[in-house]
Amino acid sequence: MSLKFTVLKSQGMARRGRVETAHGTFETPAFMAVGTAATVKALTMDMVAATGTQVILGNTYHLMMRPGGDLVEQMGGLHKFSGWHGPILTDSGGFQVMSLSNLVKMSEDGVEFTSHIDGGIKHFLRPEDSVHIQHQLDSNITMALDECLHLPTTRERAEKNVDMVARWARRSRDAFIDRPGYGIFGIVQGADFPYLREKSAQQLTEIGFDGYAIGGLAVGEPQETMFRMIATTTPLLPTDKPRYLMGVGTPLDILGAVERGVDMFDCVMPTRAGRTAQAFTRHGTMNMKNARFRDDTAPIDDECTCPACKLNRAYIHHLIKCNEILGATLLTQHNLWFYQDLMRDIRNSIEQGNFAQFKSEFIRKYTNAE
Amino acid sequence: MSLKFTVLKSQGMARRGRVETAHGTFETPAFMAVGTAATVKALTMDMVAATGTQVILGNTYHLMMRPGGDLVEQMGGLHKFSGWHGPILTDSGGFQVMSLSNLVKMSEDGVEFTSHIDGGIKHFLRPEDSVHIQHQLDSNITMALDECLHLPTTRERAEKNVDMVARWARRSRDAFIDRPGYGIFGIVQGADFPYLREKSAQQLTEIGFDGYAIGGLAVGEPQETMFRMIATTTPLLPTDKPRYLMGVGTPLDILGAVERGVDMFDCVMPTRAGRTAQAFTRHGTMNMKNARFRDDTAPIDDECTCPACKLNRAYIHHLIKCNEILGATLLTQHNLWFYQDLMRDIRNSIEQGNFAQFKSEFIRKYTNAE
Numbered sequence: 241m242s243l244k245f246t247v248l249k250s251q252g253m254a255r256r257g258r259v260e261t262a263h264g265t266f267e268t269p270a271f272m273a274v275g276t277a278a279t280v281k282a283l284t285m286d287m288v289a290a291t292g293t294q295v296i297l298g299n300t301y302h303l304m305m306r307p308g309g310d311l312v313e314q315m316g317g318l319h320k321f322s323g324w325h326g327p328i329l330t331d332s333g334g335f336q337v338m339s340l341s342n343l344v345k346m347s348e349d350g351v352e353f354t355s356h357i358d359g360g361i362k363h364f365l366r367p368e369d370s371v372h373i374q375h376q377l378d379s380n381i382t383m384a385l386d387e388c389l390h391l392p393t394t395r396e397r398a399e400k401n402v403d404m405v406a407r408w409a410r411r412s413r414d415a416f417i418d419r420p421g422y423g424i425f426g427i428v429q430g431a432d433f434p435y436l437r438e439k440s441a442q443q444l445t446e447i448g449f450d451g452y453a454i455g456g457l458a459v460g461e462p463q464e465t466m467f468r469m470i471a472t473t474t475p476l477l478p479t480d481k482p483r484y485l486m487g488v489g490t491p492l493d494i495l496g497a498v499e500r501g502v503d504m505f506d507c508v509m510p511t512r513a514g515r516t517a518q519a520f521t522r523h524g525t526m527n528m529k530n531a532r533f534r535d536d537t538a539p540i541d542d543e544c545t546c547p548a549c550k551l552n553r554a555y556i557h558h559l560i561k562c563n564e565i566l567g568a569t570l571l572t573q574h575n576l577w578f579y580q581d582l583m584r585d586i587r588n589s590i591e592q593g594n595f596a597q598f599k600s601e602f603i604r605k606y607t608n609a610e
Numbered sequence: 611m612s613l614k615f616t617v618l619k620s621q622g623m624a625r626r627g628r629v630e631t632a633h634g635t636f637e638t639p640a641f642m643a644v645g646t647a648a649t650v651k652a653l654t655m656d657m658v659a660a661t662g663t664q665v666i667l668g669n670t671y672h673l674m675m676r677p678g679g680d681l682v683e684q685m686g687g688l689h690k691f692s693g694w695h696g697p698i699l700t701d702s703g704g705f706q707v708m709s710l711s712n713l714v715k716m717s718e719d720g721v722e723f724t725s726h727i728d729g730g731i732k733h734f735l736r737p738e739d740s741v742h743i744q745h746q747l748d749s750n751i752t753m754a755l756d757e758c759l760h761l762p763t764t765r766e767r768a769e770k771n772v773d774m775v776a777r778w779a780r781r782s783r784d785a786f787i788d789r790p791g792y793g794i795f796g797i798v799q800g801a802d803f804p805y806l807r808e809k810s811a812q813q814l815t816e817i818g819f820d821g822y823a824i825g826g827l828a829v830g831e832p833q834e835t836m837f838r839m840i841a842t843t844t845p846l847l848p849t850d851k852p853r854y855l856m857g858v859g860t861p862l863d864i865l866g867a868v869e870r871g872v873d874m875f876d877c878v879m880p881t882r883a884g885r886t887a888q889a890f891t892r893h894g895t896m897n898m899k900n901a902r903f904r905d906d907t908a909p910i911d912d913e914c915t916c917p918a919c920k921l922n923r924a925y926i927h928h929l930i931k932c933n934e935i936l937g938a939t940l941l942t943q944h945n946l947w948f949y950q951d952l953m954r955d956i957r958n959s960i961e962q963g964n965f966a967q968f969k970s971e972f973i974r975k976y977t978n979a980e
Contacts, residue, residue, distance in 0.1 A: 277929075277932045535684060
């Protein structure tokens, strides 16, 4: 186990911490920018760094298809290839295989699938393959291969899932090669059944990982269900390991999850929104395509210090209307900047012991939008 | 007349100069990045500045359609609106009206046209309108409205064109409001008839402008014809005013035109190429989509210091193959960087009195591509 995690301060279940990797440190609670195909879409890595992002997420499924694990390894790993020299976490590829590819067969051994990207060649992804590809990518944090169920699901299906996830987690852990500054996380599943979340957490902590993810949430269930599953899981996880809530979420999701003991997040929301004219602000979200911004001389968010907010809403609106690439670039950077400002404010508030107050003030402002 | 131009050094017809405007200075020979719709496509203005670009060109046709001259004026002008605080030249809109819009009627008074952009509303663009809109845009260098003929054309058509261009130039000059640090350029036409180029140059210098453009070239004629028309025109233009060759061109076009006394250029080539996988290098151009770059660990151009050249060809190739926005952004910046390096080297070589040698060495390397 060779990823260092320090809890610097706690307030209730909320933690202010630090993860140290072979490619530098990131502060928690942390939001990881999604860098699917070795790029955080529409941004240079300098622009990503400027937002305050300290760790990015790479998608193993996309990268194994294009340009391939062998090629990235030959290029010296994902850091060198992409020019992002900070910490990188990669997912296992399992979620995308099951949602984006043409699933051929799922078995105890692994997943067989084809993809339109390479013309339908058959691929096989077992826990050992996923860990090997993530090793080729030189990922600082490897995720164990799991199976993510859609909600709602049946108790029977979820029970089988939890047990197989544990067996795959064991195989992933065994395949992982320990190196200083690198680690592997297991993923707690269990759908929306508290007793299965508990069982899964117990199975994974018995195997022993450098961190624990909570998977299978933010898949369509109500926020209340998600919060309940998090609150069920985090108390069963070791306090000296980081906890990562996968694929989450809105600013309000993040605040609720931090309150329940989560340290790490990733979500396409800020970056995807940036390519679809949606802007995050401290007063809620705005659709920059809206004609009311045509002659609006205010910045997107007057408390934001990002480059887009040195310009005005009328200009951003103009770029979006003209389908200019710069519109997507500026909005993506703004949204990521907004998310990282939120994470920084969360970290500061935990340090200062006033997280609860910060949270309620943020929510009040964010939901009483304009 | 209130645009200051200084010739710092000459070598043959080639000149090393400086233009001073209300929004700063640019060194000549200068390459203006094309910023059609208040954005140099795919780049932030910081990225544009990093390339060494000192002056950008805005397209009056695009801007009058979207977001409109009134709106840009209300926003405080193009500099403030776009965040480009350096010098801006705008074209007259005439070239695009005649090439991009649905021309309804062309008369002595002006051009009537419709555009799909605003659902076919009839617009009228007279010389006075063009100058007014460029004033609203707060352009440092206004271009007189002209009519650009396609080549080849007839002598009769070209004669009529030259005379009307002179009358429109007079009306444009009269409509222009002199201000310190702002100026207006006339445009020499005359197709590929030397006697008409001479006549047009004489007509325009009689009116008197802050600078003179050579228009109606790079419209499909051989490079040799273009060079001959430039060489016919520049000796007839005042030596104390800048000369601008519109819409040109390739690196070799630029070198030949500088040799014949041209000071300013604009062209979509580097920026458009950046969005279509073409990379400029000191050894010629490359199509980055080509499979041979799949595992190429060299930078695009090993003499280039741009951000893309800190990464390798394999990464750029990967981005292009995945249709990632970052591919267009990095290549656009690289190409503009390449053009500005060329302009800087041209300026240095004129200063040092070895332009001819620089030119022949550049051409040898550029055309003996790999």
